[in-house]
Each structure stands twice: as structure tokens, then as C-alpha cells.
Amino acid sequence: MSLAKPDANDLSSKQKVAVASGVVGLFILILALFNTDFINNGLFLTTSLGLIFLGTILFANDAYLSKLLGIKNDGVWFKSISSRGTLGWISGIALTLFYIVLYFYPNLLGLGGNSASNTGLVSLFDPLSKLLNGNPASQWFVYGSLYTVAILAFGYKFILKYRHNKYQQLRTFSVMFFQLGFAFLIPEFMARLNSDTFKLPYYDLKNMWPLNYYNFEQYRIDDFINAGNIGMALLFFGIVSIFVISPFLTYKYGKRWYCSWVCGCGGLAETAGDSFRQLSSKKLSAWKLERWLVHTVLVFVVLMTTSVIYTYLGYDPDKYWLTKGVFLALVGALLTLVFAVVMIFKRNELGKDARYGAIGYFVIIMALFSMHYFSNGSNLFLFEAETLRSTYGFMIGAIFSGVVGTGFYPILGNRVWCRFGCPMAAILGFQQRMFSRFRITTNGGQCISCGNCSTYCEMGIDVRAYAQKGENIVRSSCVGCGICAAVCPRGVLKLENDSMQGRINPNEILLGNDVDLMDLVNKK
Amino acid sequence: MEHIVIIGNGISGVTAARHIRKLSDKKITIVSAETDYFFARTALMYVYMGHMKFEHTQPYENWFWKKNRIELKKGYVKTIETKSKTLHFADGDMLQYDTLVIATGSKPNKFGWPGQDLDGVMGMYHKQDLDNLEKYAPNNKVCKHAVIVGGGLIGIELAEMLNSRNIPVTFLVREDSFWDIVLPEGESKMINRHIKNHHIDLRLGVNLKEIIADENGKAKGVVVAETGEIIDCDVVGLTAGVSPNIDFIKDSDIETGRGVKVNRFLETNIPDVYAIGDCAEQHEAIGQRRPIEAVWYTGRMMGETVAQTICGNRIEHKPGHWYNSAKFLDIEYQTYGWVFAKPGENEIHFHWKHEDDTKCITVCFDKNTNEFLGVNTLGIRMRHETFDKWLTEKRDVDYVMNHLSEANFDPEFYKQYETEILLSFNNQFQKA
The missing domain is CATH 3.30.390.30 (FAD/NAD-linked reductase, C-terminal dimerisation domain)
Incomplete structure (x- = not known):
């Protein structure tokens, strides 16, 4: 929540008042946590969130509105909060603990189980929950509300920080809109439509599989099917999202259309997490780890989802055309198709590692599939589907994306999850690297290797390594936040959508030197 | 195996080394007295401003040099003996070379102002200048006021740096408008206004007369030549341009003018000795360029070019459009x-x-x-x-x-x- 508190001794008096306001707001939440009996929960919740908003807004106004337009990174590495100082570690630990409690001990937050009414922090949010969806709050409602408050409040701060930069403003408006509307309000309103005869699963429409790894689980599919046309439309949308909409938009605009314009994880990272973007590791070793980790998660989620769906499908094609066998065949065919297309058309573009990785994973998946035909059909693969599902939910859904992904913002940077763990990012990144019109163009020979771009890349891309070679940046991990281009003091970087031709253009000799020499050395 | 020694680990020397490695298997040694590893000089300002840490200014990770078999030697070259192809270091060490590339860059100009060597007086070029500034101007309590002398690119960067720590700055510029020897009037005037909008005390058309010392030999103020006004300050930045950093070469057989004299092939008068970057001076200017170009890009181009020549493809330094x-x-x-x-x-x-x-x-x-x-x-x-x-x-x-x-x-x-x-x-x- 209130993540961006620079050292108190550097604060102006207005900023101190702002911080005080935010702290009082947070303090009310903490009081609630300790079961303080507020006379009027609605009033105190409003006061609390209001004070947090007010504090962030006052702080941002004072920090940015009084200054001329421009890059506002003065002192980033001197502030305790943004340079892994004491405040950074305290916030990191506090956030991590919050996530552990949220995921594993919601009763500590006051969640009333078994028709008992809520207490503590969760009960503080009951009035808002009842207002929106008619039911008492859950720990997820509390989390969703705080999450939305964070994106809105820090989004405002970010917009002021980059008020000279239209790209930054627009995409921040966009993530604020999608968080407030799609992730928060619409699902709550949808819940209101539910009755005894009609029930839709909780559905954040922009949150597509595999980020939303549970979207095709049996209870949700049942809900979709039972909800008639609307339900079927939602299910259809979920499938089309990942197989049609996202490849198309990624082809046109790069994965940024999702990761830094729409996605909720990205939204939090870009707003509340903005103060930590410089903490991501730019080491080559981190990149190697990243590629293995994120693609392993992707393989995991594909296997898990396949096995989960497989278990609830039937055997008899007369009852429903999509049987266990047909489904497996479809998955296998799709994977083979993707693999074949990449190997045929893009083999030369891939480095050795990526090729080995692709071959390795393909073999694994095929091997696991073939095992199906040697098993008796009740359990798929090496593991029970349920074991896979619960392991994924625990390891990836809770620990990786929540506890580590967000809790470690102040230590590892604001995109730990997106970079190392998100299977959605892996898919979109693969599409971006293989067939997208998006790239970050390098401006000829203008780079002075200063390193601002690399330092402020939240995905840990060594942007400078490309820029100083006059090479466009075409990287699967790039979320297109555009900060590298913003902080570049020489106008070297530009996010662009252009033709695929000549998109990847390594140069040994940069533009500006002897034309003959450039021709000689850069011949490809 | 042929041993290439490059003096200077700035953009010119490092670019030359990288390209020589790409083209050949020659033994390469880079000598520097400034830092262990290559860093982007242009980024020093961002370290002081807190945008980056010093390690962020290093474009290559520390393992890069060993992996590419580029040896790094820290040491200050005192003399070059071209007959025996030997470098003599200040600490008495020696190093033999077969081919020598001089890429020692620039040093800040000092025009013999009284007090120019006092404590608290510095340029803003070397890593040591940054350390010095950090020492004398860590904040606006230690440094209540700073004066910058010389209105060029480094001067305005230094002003921005000090401004980022809320240290009041007086900026003495000899010209009647900021950098108007390079910028057309409309642009120069716009920058004047922009500087003032940042609450920097820009004084145009004035020169430094002298820097006054306190009893400890530290700068405590400057005297303006035109008005005789004394401006109290704790730090004086001298940013009146740079000149080639070649004092140690003057006694050698290598021909020097303001810089190390080179022909279009970046060759000096001594065989197997080349000079590139800020410290090289062309016998005749190329096109409308100046004979000495203290510019990042030109240094990089010369590094790219000299590597070709050293590796057997002798080509002229022929920069493209400015x-x-x-x-x-x-x-x-x-x-x-x-x-x-x-x-x-x-x-x-x-x-x-x-x-x-x-x-x-x-x-x-x-x-x-x-x-x-x-x-x-x-x-x-x-x-x-x-x-x-x-x-x-x-x-x-x-x-x-x-x-x-x-x-x-x-x-x-x-x-x-x-x-x-x-x-x-x-x-x-x-x-x-």
C-alpha cells in the first residue's frame, strides 16, 4: 500500500502532512486488524481509504506539481525505501507477511468461516462489499479493494510524475480503468446477478488463462454451462481471448497491450511498484534464470490445465463430442503445430539455448502424453490431476505471484512475478519475439551508454547493450512500459509498431561512421 | 603474439579493444589510472543525482573482460619510450608493447586563475572529480553555495547536479548567452530562460578573476572580473572546456600539438603508435569538423576505425555526417x-x-x-x-x-x- 515513503528528512512539510494522512489511514486498517470495535464500519472504512488517497494525492502534488516537467529520478538511490534500505526491507517484510496471512491464514484478518460473521479487518469492508455485491466481505474482497486503491492512488502519482509524457499517462489511465472496472466493479456487479437459479463464476474478463490458471476448472465450466447463453458467451470469450485476441493484439502492438495497459499485476507493478523498478537485476545470470523459470511455469500450467480438464471430460463421444481422447489429441496437435511452425520459419532467429529449450520441452510434453496410453485412464500423466492443480495453486498462484511477486517488490523490483513466473507473459513474450510488429527502435548512433535505460528497466533487460550497438530491442520479456525511452537523456529509444522486415538489426559499426566501413562490417 | 596496449579505458580505447578482439587473437591490454573498469563518463552526473549507482554506469559486467581476453592494468603511465616500445609507470612498473594506442581523453581546462588548485575547486570529468564533489558538496549544509565557471555542456550538467541536491548555484558564463558559440541565438536564449526557471543564478558576460581561499586552503569565494563582486561559496566548478590529456607524452618522441598529432589513419609520427578519441589532433581538420573533437561519438568511431587498421585493413578515419x-x-x-x-x-x-x-x-x-x-x-x-x-x-x-x-x-x-x-x-x- 503506502509504499513510496522517501526518507523523512528529505520531505517537505507538505509531504510530511501527506505521509501522516496516509499513515493514519493505514493505522485504522491496523486497528481493525486487531479487532477494534468501530461503531460504524462504513464510516471508518471511508475515512481510512479516504486518508490514504488524500495522503498519496497531496504527496504527489507537492513532489511533482511544483517542479518543471521532466524526469523525476533525483535521489532514487539515496532514499531508503527505493534502494533496499531499512524502509525497503521493512516494507518488503510487511508486504510478504500480509500475503502469507492473506493466502494461508485469512482467519487472522477476521474472515468468519462457516456462516459466522466477519470480524476484524474483513468486517471493516463488509459495508462496501454489501453495497457492491450484496454479500459480506471475504479476504479476497479486502485484497481486491486495497489493490484497487493502490493502483488508483499511485496511478495518480505516476501520472503527475510523467505529466510531460502522454504515453505514460495514457497507459496509466488504462490500467486504472481496467482495474477499477474490469477487475473490481464488474465482477462484483456480476455477483449481484446471481440467484438460486442463475450463477456466474467470479470472472475478471481481462484476466485470461493461463494467468487465470483456474478458468477452465470443472466448477467454473459447470457454472458457465449452467448459466445458459451468457455463461457460454463468457466461456467462449475466455477461449478466444487466449487463442485469437491476444495473439492478434500482440502481433499488432507487442505484449505491452496486455502487460502494461490492461493486466492487473502489471497495473500494480507500474503504479505502486514504480518506485522499485530500478531494483531488478540486469545480470546475464538473472536473464538465464528468468528464461528457464518462466518457461518451466508455462509448461507446468499447460500440463496442469490439460490434466484437470482431462479428468472431468467423459469417454463417450455420443454424449459429448469433446472426450478425453479428442481433447488430448487437440492439445497435442496444437503444441505440435506451434512447435513445427517455429522450427520451420524461425529456427535461425532462435539462439541455441532457446532451440534446445523448445526441443526439450516438446519432448517432455510428448512423453507425458504418451504415458497416458500406458496408464489405465483414471490418472493422467505421472501425477494425479488434483495433485498438479493444488501444487500449482500453492506454488505458483500463491507463493510465486503473491508472496514473492508482490511482497518482494522493495527487494527484487516490481516485476518479479511478470519476469520470472507469469506463464501469460511467457506466451505473449514468445509471440512478441516470434511475430510482432513491436520493437524498441534505437536512434542510429546517438547512444552514450549512460545506462539510465537499463537501470530503470523493470524487466531487467540490459537495454543499453542493444542501444549502444545501434540494435533494436526485440525481447520476449519487454512489457513496453516505455520508461527506457522516457529516461533516455539523448532521445535514443522509441517504442514502435512497424513491419517485421529488418526488425532485428545488430550492427557492429554504428551509424555516423564511414559509410564504406559500415557496409564492410555490417554486411549480413 | 602481438601485444596491443591501449592507454585509457574510455569509450575510444574500449571500443578499439572490443573490435580488435572481434577481428583478431592479438593480446590486448588496457591501461587506466582512473578506474578498474570501463564506465560511461557521460553518466557520472546521474550518480551524483541519485538516478544511478556507479556500477550502473559500467556497460559491461566485470566478467566481460576476462571472457574476451582483454587484460586490464591499473596504473599511471609516466613516460612512453618508443624506441624500446616500453611504457614506464609512475610506480616503477614497465610494460612492453608491439602496438600502442593512446586514448587518454581530456582534462578540464584551467586558465591560470589564482586559486584554481584550492580544495573545493574541481572540474567534472573524471571519476575522481565525482568523488571530490561528493566530498565537498554532499548536501546544502556542507556546501551552502556553489559557483560554476564556464558555460558549456559540462557546466550546465554540473549545475543540474548541484541543483538536484538543492545547493544554490551561481553560473558564470563568459559569453553573452549560454553556449552561443555553438547554438544559434534563438536556442541559446531559450536555454538561458530555462536555466533561470530552474532557479540557477545565471550570470552572462562575466569572467572569473580569482578564487579566494580560507585559512585551510579551501575555496571560500570567487571574485568576478568585471564587477569585482565577491561571491561566497564552498565549491567552485571549473568547466571552461577540456583539452587533450597528454602531458605525459610531451617528453616522448611522439609529435604533439594541442593533442597527439595524427594523420587520417590515426597514426602518429612513430610507427605502431596510434592516437584516438579526445586526445587525438588531426593534422588538418576533416570537413567542417575541428581538428580535436572531444565528443563521445567521434571517440567511438575512431575506436572502430583504428581496430580495422591494426588488424590489417588499413583505413582512413572518415566520419560521416556530423x-x-x-x-x-x-x-x-x-x-x-x-x-x-x-x-x-x-x-x-x-x-x-x-x-x-x-x-x-x-x-x-x-x-x-x-x-x-x-x-x-x-x-x-x-x-x-x-x-x-x-x-x-x-x-x-x-x-x-x-x-x-x-x-x-x-x-x-x-x-x-x-x-x-x-x-x-x-x-x-x-x-x-
């Missing part, structure tokens, strides 16, 4: 081709300025042939490749003005001003 860039506080500057402070005999300058006073463009063209000669922009990014192409194609100014938007490099969704600029151009020159 380009450069800088940033004045919040305003970025780019230039392609030649736009001089005052239009030459057959040249015309077209100038357009946005009403918000942070963006402008100056286009230079030949008044007889209409040929486009160059462009300066402030606050608008332009595409290097496009202008390089237009300059090669010798496009006329009308073509350039009508196609200006093709060269725009501003981020997406930025407001574009090409239509406005074209309108203004057509009005001014009565074009249909």
Missing part, C-alpha cells in the same frame, strides 16, 4: 548536419519556437541552391537515420520541411508540430 546530442536540464538537444551559431555567407537559418518555450527547431540551408545543410532541435526528438539519409541525398530544404514528420522520433502519442513548423516556414519564406 551529429551530436546533449541535454540541458530538462530539454534535450539533437543536431544533424551543420547548423552554426551564425549562418554562413550563403546560409539561411529558419527558426521555429513553440510557445511553451521548451521546444524549438533551427534548420540551416543554402540560400542559392536551397540544399538542406543541417538541423538543430530542442525538446523534439529526431531520427538519426532519416537525417543522415537526407544529408547524403543532398535533399533541398523544401523536401525536408515537407517530410519532417518522417524524421520525428518522439514517443507515441506525443503532440507533433510538423504542420505548425511547415506553416511557419512557408510564411517566412513566402512559399505556396
Whole structure:
């Protein structure tokens, strides 16, 4: 929540008042946590969130509105909060603990189980929950509300920080809109439509599989099917999202259309997490780890989802055309198709590692599939589907994306999850690297290797390594936040959508030197 | 195996080393007295401002050098003995070379001002200058006021640095307008106003007379030559340009002028000894360039070029169209081709300025042939490749003005001003 508190001794008096306001707001939440009996929960919740908003807004106004337009990174590495100082570690630990409690001990937050009414922090949010969806709050409602408050409040701060930069403003408006509307309000309103005869699963429409790894689980599919046309439309949308909409938009605009314009994880990272973007590791070793980790998660989620769906499908094609066998065949065919297309058309573009990785994973998946035909059909693969599902939910859904992904913002940077763990990012990144019109163009020979771009890349891309070679940046991990281009003091970087031709253009000799020499050395 | 020794681990020397490694298996040693590893000098300011840590200014991770078999030696070369091909270090060490590349860069100019060597007086060029500034100006309690002498690119960067720590700055500039020996009037004046908007006390048309010391030999103020005014300060930044850092070469057989004299092949008068970057001085200027170019890009080009020559493909240093860039506080500057402070005999300058006073463009063209000669922009990014192409194609100014938007490099969704600029151009020159 209130993540961006620079050292108190550097604060102006207005900023101190702002911080005080935010702290009082947070303090009310903490009081609630300790079961303080507020006379009027609605009033105190409003006061609390209001004070947090007010504090962030006052702080941002004072920090940015009084200054001329421009890059506002003065002192980033001197502030305790943004340079892994004491405040950074305290916030990191506090956030991590919050996530552990949220995921594993919601009763500590006051969640009333078994028709008992809520207490503590969760009960503080009951009035808002009842207002929106008619039911008492859950720990997820509390989390969703705080999450939305964070994106809105820090989004405002970010917009002021980059008020000279239209790209930054627009995409921040966009993530604020999608968080407030799609992730928060619409699902709550949808819940209101539910009755005894009609029930839709909780559905954040922009949150597509595999980020939303549970979207095709049996209870949700049942809900979709039972909800008639609307339900079927939602299910259809979920499938089309990942197989049609996202490849198309990624082809046109790069994965940024999702990761830094729409996605909720990205939204939090870009707003509340903005103060930590410089903490991501730019080491080559981190990149190697990243590629293995994120693609392993992707393989995991594909296997898990396949096995989960497989278990609830039937055997008899007369009852429903999509049987266990047909489904497996479809998955296998799709994977083979993707693999074949990449190997045929893009083999030369891939480095050795990526090729080995692709071959390795393909073999694994095929091997696991073939095992199906040697098993008796009740359990798929090496593991029970349920074991896979619960392991994924625990390891990836809770620990990786929540506890580590967000809790470690102040230590590892604001995109730990997106970079190392998100299977959605892996898919979109693969599409971006293989067939997208998006790239970050390098401006000829203008780079002075200063390193601002690399330092402020939240995905840990060594942007400078490309820029100083006059090479466009075409990287699967790039979320297109555009900060590298913003902080570049020489106008070297530009996010662009252009033709695929000549998109990847390594140069040994940069533009500006002897034309003959450039021709000689850069011949490809 | 042939041993290439490069003195200086700046952009020129390191670029040369990298390219020699790509082209050959020769033994390479880079010598530096400044730092263990290559860093981007242009980024030192961002370390002081807290945008980056020093390690972020290093473009290559520390394992890079060993992996590419480039040896690094820390030491200060005292003399070069070209007959025996030996370097003598200040600590008594020696190093044999087969081929020597001198890439020692620049040092800040000092013009014999009284007090120029006092504590608290510094340039802003070397890593040591940054350390010095951190020592004498850590905050606005230790350094209550700073004076900067010399209005060039480094001067305004130093002003920005001090400003970032809320240290009040007085900026003494000899010229009547900031950097007006390079920038056309409209641009220079705009930067004057921008400097003042940042609450920097810009004094134009004044010179430094002397720096006054306190009882401990530390600077405590400066005297302005024209007015005799004494300005109290704790730090004095001397940023009146740079000159080649070659004092240690003067006693050797290598010919020097202001810099190390080189021909177009970057060869000195001694066989197997080359000089590149800021410290190299061409016998004759190339085109309209200066014989000594203390510019990042030129240093890099020379490094790329000399590597070819050393590896058997002897080629001339033949830089392409001039380009450069800088940033004045919040305003970025780019230039392609030649736009001089005052239009030459057959040249015309077209100038357009946005009403918000942070963006402008100056286009230079030949008044007889209409040929486009160059462009300066402030606050608008332009595409290097496009202008390089237009300059090669010798496009006329009308073509350039009508196609200006093709060269725009501003981020997406930025407001574009090409239509406005074209309108203004057509009005001014009565074009249909």
C-alpha cells in the first residue's frame, strides 16, 4: 500500500502532512486488524481509504506539481525505501507477511468461516462489499479493494510524475480503468446477478488463462454451462481471448497491450511498484534464470490445465463430442503445430539455448502424453490431476505471484512475478519475439551508454547493450512500459509498431561512421 | 603474439579493444589510472543525482573482460619510450608493447586563475572529480553555495547536479548567452530562460578573476572580473572546456600539438603508435569538423576505425555526417548536419519556437541552391537515420520541411508540430 515513503528528512512539510494522512489511514486498517470495535464500519472504512488517497494525492502534488516537467529520478538511490534500505526491507517484510496471512491464514484478518460473521479487518469492508455485491466481505474482497486503491492512488502519482509524457499517462489511465472496472466493479456487479437459479463464476474478463490458471476448472465450466447463453458467451470469450485476441493484439502492438495497459499485476507493478523498478537485476545470470523459470511455469500450467480438464471430460463421444481422447489429441496437435511452425520459419532467429529449450520441452510434453496410453485412464500423466492443480495453486498462484511477486517488490523490483513466473507473459513474450510488429527502435548512433535505460528497466533487460550497438530491442520479456525511452537523456529509444522486415538489426559499426566501413562490417 | 596496449579505458580505447578482439587473437591490454573498469563518463552526473549507482554506469559486467581476453592494468603511465616500445609507470612498473594506442581523453581546462588548485575547486570529468564533489558538496549544509565557471555542456550538467541536491548555484558564463558559440541565438536564449526557471543564478558576460581561499586552503569565494563582486561559496566548478590529456607524452618522441598529432589513419609520427578519441589532433581538420573533437561519438568511431587498421585493413578515419546530442536540464538537444551559431555567407537559418518555450527547431540551408545543410532541435526528438539519409541525398530544404514528420522520433502519442513548423516556414519564406 503506502509504499513510496522517501526518507523523512528529505520531505517537505507538505509531504510530511501527506505521509501522516496516509499513515493514519493505514493505522485504522491496523486497528481493525486487531479487532477494534468501530461503531460504524462504513464510516471508518471511508475515512481510512479516504486518508490514504488524500495522503498519496497531496504527496504527489507537492513532489511533482511544483517542479518543471521532466524526469523525476533525483535521489532514487539515496532514499531508503527505493534502494533496499531499512524502509525497503521493512516494507518488503510487511508486504510478504500480509500475503502469507492473506493466502494461508485469512482467519487472522477476521474472515468468519462457516456462516459466522466477519470480524476484524474483513468486517471493516463488509459495508462496501454489501453495497457492491450484496454479500459480506471475504479476504479476497479486502485484497481486491486495497489493490484497487493502490493502483488508483499511485496511478495518480505516476501520472503527475510523467505529466510531460502522454504515453505514460495514457497507459496509466488504462490500467486504472481496467482495474477499477474490469477487475473490481464488474465482477462484483456480476455477483449481484446471481440467484438460486442463475450463477456466474467470479470472472475478471481481462484476466485470461493461463494467468487465470483456474478458468477452465470443472466448477467454473459447470457454472458457465449452467448459466445458459451468457455463461457460454463468457466461456467462449475466455477461449478466444487466449487463442485469437491476444495473439492478434500482440502481433499488432507487442505484449505491452496486455502487460502494461490492461493486466492487473502489471497495473500494480507500474503504479505502486514504480518506485522499485530500478531494483531488478540486469545480470546475464538473472536473464538465464528468468528464461528457464518462466518457461518451466508455462509448461507446468499447460500440463496442469490439460490434466484437470482431462479428468472431468467423459469417454463417450455420443454424449459429448469433446472426450478425453479428442481433447488430448487437440492439445497435442496444437503444441505440435506451434512447435513445427517455429522450427520451420524461425529456427535461425532462435539462439541455441532457446532451440534446445523448445526441443526439450516438446519432448517432455510428448512423453507425458504418451504415458497416458500406458496408464489405465483414471490418472493422467505421472501425477494425479488434483495433485498438479493444488501444487500449482500453492506454488505458483500463491507463493510465486503473491508472496514473492508482490511482497518482494522493495527487494527484487516490481516485476518479479511478470519476469520470472507469469506463464501469460511467457506466451505473449514468445509471440512478441516470434511475430510482432513491436520493437524498441534505437536512434542510429546517438547512444552514450549512460545506462539510465537499463537501470530503470523493470524487466531487467540490459537495454543499453542493444542501444549502444545501434540494435533494436526485440525481447520476449519487454512489457513496453516505455520508461527506457522516457529516461533516455539523448532521445535514443522509441517504442514502435512497424513491419517485421529488418526488425532485428545488430550492427557492429554504428551509424555516423564511414559509410564504406559500415557496409564492410555490417554486411549480413 | 602481438601485444596491443591501449592507454585509457574510455569509450575510444574500449571500443578499439572490443573490435580488435572481434577481428583478431592479438593480446590486448588496457591501461587506466582512473578506474578498474570501463564506465560511461557521460553518466557520472546521474550518480551524483541519485538516478544511478556507479556500477550502473559500467556497460559491461566485470566478467566481460576476462571472457574476451582483454587484460586490464591499473596504473599511471609516466613516460612512453618508443624506441624500446616500453611504457614506464609512475610506480616503477614497465610494460612492453608491439602496438600502442593512446586514448587518454581530456582534462578540464584551467586558465591560470589564482586559486584554481584550492580544495573545493574541481572540474567534472573524471571519476575522481565525482568523488571530490561528493566530498565537498554532499548536501546544502556542507556546501551552502556553489559557483560554476564556464558555460558549456559540462557546466550546465554540473549545475543540474548541484541543483538536484538543492545547493544554490551561481553560473558564470563568459559569453553573452549560454553556449552561443555553438547554438544559434534563438536556442541559446531559450536555454538561458530555462536555466533561470530552474532557479540557477545565471550570470552572462562575466569572467572569473580569482578564487579566494580560507585559512585551510579551501575555496571560500570567487571574485568576478568585471564587477569585482565577491561571491561566497564552498565549491567552485571549473568547466571552461577540456583539452587533450597528454602531458605525459610531451617528453616522448611522439609529435604533439594541442593533442597527439595524427594523420587520417590515426597514426602518429612513430610507427605502431596510434592516437584516438579526445586526445587525438588531426593534422588538418576533416570537413567542417575541428581538428580535436572531444565528443563521445567521434571517440567511438575512431575506436572502430583504428581496430580495422591494426588488424590489417588499413583505413582512413572518415566520419560521416556530423551529429551530436546533449541535454540541458530538462530539454534535450539533437543536431544533424551543420547548423552554426551564425549562418554562413550563403546560409539561411529558419527558426521555429513553440510557445511553451521548451521546444524549438533551427534548420540551416543554402540560400542559392536551397540544399538542406543541417538541423538543430530542442525538446523534439529526431531520427538519426532519416537525417543522415537526407544529408547524403543532398535533399533541398523544401523536401525536408515537407517530410519532417518522417524524421520525428518522439514517443507515441506525443503532440507533433510538423504542420505548425511547415506553416511557419512557408510564411517566412513566402512559399505556396
